[in-house]
Amino acid sequence: MDTIASPSKMPSSNNNKIDGFALIKSMFFKNPDAISGAADAAFSKPLPLLSPLANSVISRCSKILQKPTEELQHCFDTEHPDIVKESLIYARSLVEFCSYQALQVMTRRPNYLADKDFRRLTFDMMLAWDGPSAKDEEINIKLQETASSSNHEAEDEGWSLFYSNSTNMAVQVDDKKTVGREAFARIAPACTVVADVITVHNLFDVLIASSGHRLHFLIYDKYLRSLEKVIKSTANANTSSLVSSLQLSEGEIILDIDGTVPTQPIFQHIGISGWPGRLTLTSHALYFESLGVGIYDKAVKFELAVDLKQVIKPDLTGPLGARLYDKAVMYKSTLITEPVYFEFTEFKGSSRRDYWLDICLEILNAHKFIRKYNLKQIQQSEALARAALGILRYRAVKEAFQNFPSNYKTLLCFNLAESLPGGYTILQTLSSRLSLLNASSSQPDSVRSPSATRQIRHPISHLALCRHGIIRNEFSTDKEEVQQVGDVCVGEINPLEMAVKQSKQDIGRAEAARETVDQVKVEGIDTNLAVMKELLFPVLELFNSLQRLASWEEPLKSTVFLVLISYIILGGWIKYILPSIFIFLAVMMGWHTYANRGKPLEAFNITAPPSQNAVEQLLALQDAISQVEALIQSGNIFLLKVRALLFAALPQATERTALVLVIMALAFAFVPVKYLMLMAFHEAFTREMPLRKESSDRWMRRMREWWYSIPAAPVQLIKPDDKKRK
Numbered sequence: 200m201d202t203i204a205s206p207s208k209m210p211s212s213n214n215n216k217i218d219g220f221a222l223i224k225s226m227f228f229k230n231p232d233a234i235s236g237a238a239d240a241a242f243s244k245p246l247p248l249l250s251p252l253a254n255s256v257i258s259r260c261s262k263i264l265q266k267p268t269e270e271l272q273h274c275f276d277t278e279h280p281d282i283v284k285e286s287l288i289y290a291r292s293l294v295e296f297c298s299y300q301a302l303q304v305m306t307r308r309p310n311y312l313a314d315k316d317f318r319r320l321t322f323d324m325m326l327a328w329d330g331p332s333a334k335d336e337e338i339n340i341k342l343q344e345t346a347s348s349s350n351h352e353a354e355d356e357g358w359s360l361f362y363s364n365s366t367n368m369a370v371q372v373d374d375k376k377t378v379g380r381e382a383f384a385r386i387a388p389a390c391t392v393v394a395d396v397i398t399v400h401n402l403f404d405v406l407i408a409s410s411g412h413r414l415h416f417l418i419y420d421k422y423l424r425s426l427e428k429v430i431k432s433t434a435n436a437n438t439s440s441l442v443s444s445l446q447l448s449e450g451e452i453i454l455d456i457d458g459t460v461p462t463q464p465i466f467q468h469i470g471i472s473g474w475p476g477r478l479t480l481t482s483h484a485l486y487f488e489s490l491g492v493g494i495y496d497k498a499v500k501f502e503l504a505v506d507l508k509q510v511i512k513p514d515l516t517g518p519l520g521a522r523l524y525d526k527a528v529m530y531k532s533t534l535i536t537e538p539v540y541f542e543f544t545e546f547k548g549s550s551r552r553d554y555w556l557d558i559c560l561e562i563l564n565a566h567k568f569i570r571k572y573n574l575k576q577i578q579q580s581e582a583l584a585r586a587a588l589g590i591l592r593y594r595a596v597k598e599a600f601q602n603f604p605s606n607y608k609t610l611l612c613f614n615l616a617e618s619l620p621g622g623y624t625i626l627q628t629l630s631s632r633l634s635l636l637n638a639s640s641s642q643p644d645s646v647r648s649p650s651a652t653r654q655i656r657h658p659i660s661h662l663a664l665c666r667h668g669i670i671r672n673e674f675s676t677d678k679e680e681v682q683q684v685g686d687v688c689v690g691e692i693n694p695l696e697m698a699v700k701q702s703k704q705d706i707g708r709a710e711a712a713r714e715t716v717d718q719v720k721v722e723g724i725d726t727n728l729a730v731m732k733e734l735l736f737p738v739l740e741l742f743n744s745l746q747r748l749a750s751w752e753e754p755l756k757s758t759v760f761l762v763l764i765s766y767i768i769l770g771g772w773i774k775y776i777l778p779s780i781f782i783f784l785a786v787m788m789g790w791h792t793y794a795n796r797g798k799p800l801e802a803f804n805i806t807a808p809p810s811q812n813a814v815e816q817l818l819a820l821q822d823a824i825s826q827v828e829a830l831i832q833s834g835n836i837f838l839l840k841v842r843a844l845l846f847a848a849l850p851q852a853t854e855r856t857a858l859v860l861v862i863m864a865l866a867f868a869f870v871p872v873k874y875l876m877l878m879a880f881h882e883a884f885t886r887e888m889p890l891r892k893e894s895s896d897r898w899m900r901r902m903r904e905w906w907y908s909i910p911a912a913p914v915q916l917i918k919p920d921d922k923k924r925k
Contacts, residue, residue, distance in 0.1 A: 260301035290331035312427035377413030425599035564613035584660035
């Protein structure tokens with residue numbers, strides 16, 4: 200900046216350059232003179248193509264960046280020459296450009312979430328994005344009436360960088376103005392702490408759950424205030440004595456603690472024993488400290504970062520091992536011999552358990568993602584920081600609104616990728632984005648192309664945790680890209696957002712398919728058997744036809760079938776049977792696709808069996824269980840007799856079986872397969888032939904008698920030890 204000695208010597212400023220002394224004076228003195236008025240005029244000079252609110256936002260951004268509005272527009276035109284000059288697209292991209300640059304400066308200040316003016320300005324940025332063009336409906340603008348009233352307000356509330364007293368374009372947005380989904384998705388992720396580009400649409404849906412389809416400022420403000428409290432409490436926890444008592448490793452941070460309130464204890468159950476304590480989740484593990492006599496015992500660590508085949512799922516628990524209450528999280532790994540259950544006592548519902556289940560799975564999934572894509576140190580820190588920020592947002596929403604998102608509306612990015620039908624594409628895109636971290640540090644600025652420069656990323660999530668005092672900064676991030684804040688770029692759609700949209704398109708098809716499944720579910724064993732019988736009718740009919748042919752009830756048809764199959768086997772056509780079936784099915788499906796295009800699928804008519812009362816259904820169930828038990832017993836007897844043959848419980852039968860196996864081995868070794876298949880087919884198909892029926896029955900009777908004569912191998916049942924450790 201040029202230095203000017205006095206206001207009278209100030210140049211005409213055709214290029215809108217503002218004197219640094221005049222700027223400082225206009226910002227910090229309560230009685231601005233002519234120079235401050237000139238500075239205000241340059242900073243708040245409206246652009247004709249923008250709406251009043253967009254001009255107001257850009258003027259406030261210009262004060263934060265200490266650049267006049269026309270200079271900001273010139274920078275935008277220079278750095279983004281490919282932006283379409285159509286009024287709406289150009290105005291919206293210009294709003295994004297100024298907002299992203301201002302947000303990068305604002306987020307470097309400590310405790311910016313606690314500043315109500317920051318919350319108001321970011322909301323105004325969303326409103327301006329919704330209506331950026333001058334053709335949009337103008338909102339009511341209330342200018343400051345006099346300098347004295349502005350000074351009086353400044354004395355009462357204090358000076359703010361975002362709502363400066365000298366801002367002639369100051370706008371107070373009507374409280375009835377609300378923000379749409381796309382505006383929130385374009386502005387909120389620019390502040391990494393506020394939203395993640397992967398879950399920003401889910402966050403918007405959670406925030407508008409009680410306010411219709413648009414976001415009100417009161418809801419947005421409440422969310423940011425809650426988020427600020429959560430971040431502050433997390434920062435305090437990571438600087439407390441708890442860190443040393445848990446003996447956390449380097450880079451490990453505390454994310455949440457529960458069980459410290461006497462009215463809401465956490466019980467750890469192992470076997471039939473259970474005791475209260477304090478549960479702590481970090482970025483690498485779970486820690487449980489059992490409550491002793493007024494103090495906590497040494498923490499027990501349950502690893503989440505190392506691959507130990509961990510299983511974390513909801514489960515039932517209760518006193519003395521009774522499975523009564525659905526309020527527990529089960530943890531199991533290869534390091535522990537017995538599963539551990541953490542019971543979250545709650546009078547109503549299981550929301551507390553569900554929250555802890557989600558955040559534990561988020562950390563576990565984050566480490567699985569790190570191992571799968573072999574992420575390095577800086578990439579690991581960024582992935583874990585992204586998961587940590589998601590958990591902090593989840594806590595903020597939970598504490599502010601008591602609202603828990605559903606499976607597809609989760610606020611945790613790695614859990615969302617696991618739950619979406621095409622979530623693997625999100626993880627692949629995220630890993631490719633994280634791989635740019637190494638490129639940004641290895642390649643000097645002088646050799647980078649302008650297109651590549653805009654794609655260079657820094658560990659933004661890790662840096663956000665550092666700025667809020669949650670973690671120590673381990674990486675040098677002094678040089679930050681101005682064009683990119685968070686995961687958003689001016690006039691561009693983030694690849695992560697495209698992957699999420701593509702995955703969410705598959706949700707509709709998955710949910711529609713799930714609804715059809717729920718509709719066709721029927722109750723009762725007899726009804727389900729009737730449905731299965733009708734669905735398998737073609738297969739059953741084919742099987743019955745083959746049985747009729749094999750029974751030789753119609754000798755002519757059986758003979759023709761025998762000759763045809765024999766010719767197919769000897770001619771080597773048997774290998775084409777399975778491909779022919781596949782081709783036939785494909786042609787049939789193609790024909791139905793063409794013939795039934797646009798027509799709904801007709802319902803499958805099934806004759807329902809006679810209705811049964813509760814007692815009859817119980818008797819049918821008992822009969823079905825008895826049949827299943829008999830089948831299992833028969834299978835066990837068969838296996839035990841095979842064991843007896845293998846270990847020569849009956850030497851004569853074992854010798855005969857061994858001789859038969861040797862003959863079969865020689866046959867498979869020296870006889871062509873087609874002849875073996877022909878022999879097996881003739882043996883099975885001509886068994887009921889009049890010429891062979893008597894000899895076949897006699898041979899089958901001898902085989903049964905021989906099988907019945909083989910003893911079963913002995914079995915000894917050992918009762919397990921019922922004593923469980925306390």
